[in-house]
Amino acid sequence: MATLGALKKHKVTIVGSGNWGTTMAKLVAENTKAHPSLFEETVQMWVHEEQVTIPKESRHFDPASELANKPQKLSELVNKLHENVKYLPNITLPPNVIANADIVDACKNSTILVFVLPHQFIARACDQLKGNIVPYARAISCTKGVDVSEKGIRLLSESIGIRLSIYCGALSGANIASEIAQEKYSETTVAYDPPPLDSRAPTPKGSPTSSNVDLISPSNPNPSARSARLQALPSEYPPLSHENVRKLFHRPYFHVRLVSDVAGVSLGGALKNIIALAAGFVDGLGWGDNAKAAVMRVGILEMVAFGKAFFEDSVHASTFTEESCGVADVVTSCMGGRNFKSAKMAIEKGISIDEVEKTQLNGQKLQGTSTAYEVNSFLKSQGMEDKFPLFTAVYNILEGNVKPEQIPDLIESKN
Numbered sequence: 189m190a191t192l193g194a195l196k197k198h199k200v201t202i203v204g205s206g207n208w209g210t211t212m213a214k215l216v217a218e219n220t221k222a223h224p225s226l227f228e229e230t231v232q233m234w235v236h237e238e239q240v241t242i243p244k245e246s247r248h249f250d251p252a253s254e255l256a257n258k259p260q261k262l263s264e265l266v267n268k269l270h271e272n273v274k275y276l277p278n279i280t281l282p283p284n285v286i287a288n289a290d291i292v293d294a295c296k297n298s299t300i301l302v303f304v305l306p307h308q309f310i311a312r313a314c315d316q317l318k319g320n321i322v323p324y325a326r327a328i329s330c331t332k333g334v335d336v337s338e339k340g341i342r343l344l345s346e347s348i349g350i351r352l353s354i355y356c357g358a359l360s361g362a363n364i365a366s367e368i369a370q371e372k373y374s375e376t377t378v379a380y381d382p383p384p385l386d387s388r389a390p391t392p393k394g395s396p397t398s399s400n401v402d403l404i405s406p407s408n409p410n411p412s413a414r415s416a417r418l419q420a421l422p423s424e425y426p427p428l429s430h431e432n433v434r435k436l437f438h439r440p441y442f443h444v445r446l447v448s449d450v451a452g453v454s455l456g457g458a459l460k461n462i463i464a465l466a467a468g469f470v471d472g473l474g475w476g477d478n479a480k481a482a483v484m485r486v487g488i489l490e491m492v493a494f495g496k497a498f499f500e501d502s503v504h505a506s507t508f509t510e511e512s513c514g515v516a517d518v519v520t521s522c523m524g525g526r527n528f529k530s531a532k533m534a535i536e537k538g539i540s541i542d543e544v545e546k547t548q549l550n551g552q553k554l555q556g557t558s559t560a561y562e563v564n565s566f567l568k569s570q571g572m573e574d575k576f577p578l579f580t581a582v583y584n585i586l587e588g589n590v591k592p593e594q595i596p597d598l599i600e601s602k603n
């Protein structure tokens with residue numbers, strides 16, 4: 189009985205503190221408090237430091253205070269007010285969330301790292317952490333996107349795992365952060381497929397681990413070769429079984445389903461953002477719900493086809509259809525997501541999405557535009573743009589090569 193010998197508790201760090209990062213810190217901290225035999229109560233939240241002035245509309249704004257119009261460090265404000273007034277205003281954080289602007293210190297001795305950074309900041313964060321974390325740490329990626337290079341395409345969970353030489357799973361779902369922060373019911377999918385060594389069973393010689401998966405590339409379209417050895421979680425810690433991982437994320441208002449399909453969960457979260465941009469384009473044209481449903485239908489088909497074409501060994505099509513991280517995330521993202529809203533506003537105002545992001549989002553980041561570019565660059569490298577007409581159309585609209593009004597013709601089936 190592995191748990192009988194457990195003496196230590198898992199220390200959890202949330203790597204990121206945006207809209208979703210701060211929400212994740214809140215719900216995880218509620219759970220570390222609720223499960224004191226498994227987790228240390230204090231949850232560190234890494235804050236990318238910036239100077240923030242308390243907004244006038246904030247309940248913390250006091251015109252009589254000398255601090256009223258004075259920029260202050262965000263990490264200090266979070267710890268003083270128990271609120272992230274910039275990225276998650278009006279939500280009280282539990283006192284066991286501790287904001288920390290030093291990423292290495294925040295992650296020191298943590299056995300569980302929850303990555304919730306915008307995609308573009310992952311590589312640098314990992315560079316800073318490399319060699320400064322316990323080698324048996326485990327990670328969960330909540331970031332939505334994919335990494336593409338001249339060598340091929342990689343899931344963010346893989347990128348994190350490879351950069352840090354640790355195992356990384358994924359969490360993704362129909363999860364608009366502000367609703368979850370207000371404790372409105374939602375579901376999510378957590379993919380966690382730890383190598384056999386974490387279950388304390390001896391690892392059969394030559395058995396695969398789930399980390400350090402080779403890149404998908406033209407010469408290696410469906411890699412199954414898995415190379416590196418992971419360090420086993422010491423037996424003093426409670427095992428990170430599906431049951432215990434669920435206890436870290438599940439709340440009465442946030443229902444978690446555990447699966448083993450890390451690729452499916454990661455891909456769903458990335459690709460739905462391209463579909464959400466298309467939905468925003470047609471809505472911005474004033475075309476109504478039928479048009480939106482049409483691009484969602486085609487987008488879901490392309491999401492499934494993409495998984496089958498490039499991740500056939502790992503993705504289960506049922507992950508897209510049956511779990512929150514698939515069709516359900518497409519639906520919520522195309523109704524109320526930032527990518528959808530920003531694409532819609534860009535069309536309505538006749539400006540670029542980048543301009544909407546810079547002027548309207550108060551520092552929050554879109555992931556759909558970079559994912560559209562990354563996916564297109566990969567499809568081009570595979571000579572497969574025409575097999576994914578919606579993804580290709582979104583890229584070409586962003587590039588100014590075609591107009592949103594051309595979407596119906598561009599996505600029409602040629603059969």
Ligand SMILES: NC(=O)c1ccc[n+]([C@@H]2O[C@H](COP(=O)([O-])OP(=O)(O)OC[C@H]3O[C@@H](n4cnc5c(N)ncnc54)[C@H](O)[C@@H]3O)[C@@H](O)[C@H]2O)c1
Pocket residue numbers: 204205206207208209210235236275304305306307309330331332333363364365366551552553554555
């Ligand atoms: N917000 C949501 O509803 C939601 C839900 C599910 C998943 N996600 C995903 O979670 C990820 C994180 O999104 P978010 O909503 O927490 O962030 P956000 O877009 O609200 O905020 C941007 C974050 O980037 C940080 N940042 C800015 N410059 C930085 C730098 N140079 N280095 C490091 N960090 C920097 C800011 O401090 C801030 O925390 C994204 O991939 C997003 O798609 C978001």
Ligand SMILES: O=P(O)(O)OC[C@H](O)CO
Pocket residue numbers: 332361362363364365461464517520521524525526527528554555
């Ligand atoms: O607001 P978006 O477009 O970044 O989407 C948020 C979540 O991913 C929805 O599940």
